Amino acid sequence: MTSSPPATRKSPGFLALILGALTALGPLSIDMYLPSLPTLQRELGTTASAVQLTLAVYFAGLGLGQLAYGPLTDRFGRKRPLYVGLALYVVASIGCALAPNVRSLIALRFLQAVGGAAGQVVTRAVVRDLYGGAAAARLLSLLMLVMGAAPILAPTLGGWLLLVAGWRFIFALLAALGLGCLALMAVALPETAVERTPRLDLRVIGAHLRELARDHGFVAYTLAGAFGQAGMFAYISGSPFVLIELFHVSPQHYGWIFGANAFGLIAGAQVNHRLLGRRSPAWLLARATAATTAVGAVLLAVAVSGWGGLAAVLASLFAFIACLGFVGSNATALAMEDQGARAGLASAALGSTQFAIAAGASSLVGLLNDGTPRPMAAVMVACAAASWAAGAAARRLTAAPVSARAAG
Numbered sequence: 001m002t003s004s005p006p007a008t009r010k011s012p013g014f015l016a017l018i019l020g021a022l023t024a025l026g027p028l029s030i031d032m033y034l035p036s037l038p039t040l041q042r043e044l045g046t047t048a049s050a051v052q053l054t055l056a057v058y059f060a061g062l063g064l065g066q067l068a069y070g071p072l073t074d075r076f077g078r079k080r081p082l083y084v085g086l087a088l089y090v091v092a093s094i095g096c097a098l099a100p101n102v103r104s105l106i107a108l109r110f111l112q113a114v115g116g117a118a119g120q121v122v123t124r125a126v127v128r129d130l131y132g133g134a135a136a137a138r139l140l141s142l143l144m145l146v147m148g149a150a151p152i153l154a155p156t157l158g159g160w161l162l163l164v165a166g167w168r169f170i171f172a173l174l175a176a177l178g179l180g181c182l183a184l185m186a187v188a189l190p191e192t193a194v195e196r197t198p199r200l201d202l203r204v205i206g207a208h209l210r211e212l213a214r215d216h217g218f219v220a221y222t223l224a225g226a227f228g229q230a231g232m233f234a235y236i237s238g239s240p241f242v243l244i245e246l247f248h249v250s251p252q253h254y255g256w257i258f259g260a261n262a263f264g265l266i267a268g269a270q271v272n273h274r275l276l277g278r279r280s281p282a283w284l285l286a287r288a289t290a291a292t293t294a295v296g297a298v299l300l301a302v303a304v305s306g307w308g309g310l311a312a313v314l315a316s317l318f319a320f321i322a323c324l325g326f327v328g329s330n331a332t333a334l335a336m337e338d339q340g341a342r343a344g345l346a347s348a349a350l351g352s353t354q355f356a357i358a359a360g361a362s363s364l365v366g367l368l369n370d371g372t373p374r375p376m377a378a379v380m381v382a383c384a385a386a387s388w389a390a391g392a393a394a395r396r397l398t399a400a401p402v403s404a405r406a407a408g
Contacts, residue, residue, distance in 0.1 A: 016142040018188050019126060022082075022119040022181055023143060024150040025089065029116060029174055030058065030236060031154035031258065035251035036167035037240045043167070046102040048241055052366035054102070054109045055237050056359045061113025062120060063355030069121040070348020071205050077191050078122045078129075085118025086182040093175035097168045112174075117351070119181075124347040128336050129192035137281045137333035141273035151262035156255030163252065208345050218335050218346065220394030224289065224387050225331030226354040228324055230361035231296065231383035235261075235317060237362040238369075238376030246371060247310045257314065261321045268325020281330035282395055288326030289388035295319045296381030303377035313373055320380065327387060334394070357383075 033040075041051045065085070072081040092112035099105040123143070127136050161170050212218055243249040243257060268288075275284055299316035302308055308315075332350065339346035361379050368375035 015126075015130070016139060018184065019123045020143050021184060022189075023123050025116050025119055025174075025178060025181060026062070027150040028154050028177060029093075029112060030055065031151045031262075032158035032161075032174065033167060033170050034155050034236065034240050034258065035159040035244070035254050036162045036170065038244050039162060039251070040102075040105075040167055044102045044105070048369060049366040050102050050106075052237055052241075052362065052369075054106050055233075056363040056366070057106050057110045058113040059233060059355045059359035059362055061110040061355075062117045063352040063359065065114035065117025066121050066348040066351035066355070068114075068348075069118050070345040073121055073125055073347075074345055078126055079185065079189060079191050082118045082122045082185055082189075083182065085115045086178055086185070088112075088115030089118075090115075090175050090178040090182070093171050093178055097171035097175065115178075120351045121347050124332065124336060124350070126189075126192045128339060128347065134276050134281065134333075136336065137329050138273055138276050140329035140332055141269045141276070143329075149266075151265070152259040154255075155258035156252070159250075159252040159255035205345065209349065212346060212349050215338075217394055217398040218339070218350075220390050220397055221331050221335035222350045222353050223357075223390035224285065224394060225328055225335065225350070226357045227383045227387035227390060228289065228292065228327035228331065229354050230357045231292070231380045231387065232265075232321060232324055233358040234361040234365050234376055234379040234383060235321065238365040238373075238379075239317070241369065242313075242373045242376055243310075246373065247313075249310075261318050264318045264322035265325045268322040269329065270325075272326045272329060281333050282398070284326055285330040285334065285391050286395065288323055288330070289384070289391045292320060292323040292327065293381065293384040293388045295323055296377070296384040300374075300377040300381045303373040320384070331391070334398075 037048075037051050040046075040054075041048055044051075069081050069085060089112055092108050092115055095108040096105060096112060099108055127139050127143075131139055158170055161167075161173070239258070240254065243254050244251060249257065272284060272288075295316060299313070299320060302312045302316055335350055336346060361383055365376050365379050368379070
């Protein structure tokens, strides 16, 4: 593990606050405009699937952007690529606020995501620079708590902004927040990359990517986290139309419901943070993915049968999201634990995989949309089951002798 600034090591809470502000841009960019999706459909004269595509391309942009930032952060350090990404995020957010049609909005959302992807890569790489194992998992859980305020507040704030100022103002506010993050990172975030690759060489990058692909434990834990996150993004993509259009929940009340589920995510992360002192990340991940799959099956049964109506749907969604509070931080910590000097590239590969699968899940919910909760629930439980299967495979692979894994 590389050395690091002593002050940073002594203040993980302050580091979590800084990185939490950075990573909060992601959920804010996704969650704040969710109550506006039906309004966007009407005002831009388009279809529900086209509006949901503004979410799917955002996930795709996050994934592709991280592939670029990974090698850049290993070569130039963590901060300089971050400045470039945040500047692009601000410009694209302004463009979204001025978008004349849904096609322009889709393209600008992609660019907004490519810019915001820098924060995702830098956050994981900084944590890996400074910590490993359970300590990294604890900091990632703490980060989830800090950034968890964003999805609690963002949809509620977005619902009221929609009411008083319109959906375009939401993107103007995101541009201002991105500019604030840029200033904060310049002043408060230390450079943590001590080991750097000497130059950008596509052949070397390709060789490192092949090494990561042969690291079966990394691949399996990455997929476990990615499918868990994809289940959440299937919920994010489908829930505005399910709750607002089908169950006639107002955009403002939708924000409160979304915030309550985000609180469940935070509660799960907090319990996970405390349990990490007594249980390993792998032990917690195994039980969390099994529980998420079971709750997803209940949600699908409710969606198919109609039993319990809105109350049963909301209860199942809350339990599903709360279980995911255990999945992401543990899967990420386990995947990143042994990556060393290639932490930036590994972080990029991990993030790209997560958001590529999330984009697919989000698009699938839109394509299968039939005016019922069934497509959303089916995609969610399928993602949860895949997360459980990947986690089980990772445990088998990492329990094998190192020589056997290398030979595979």
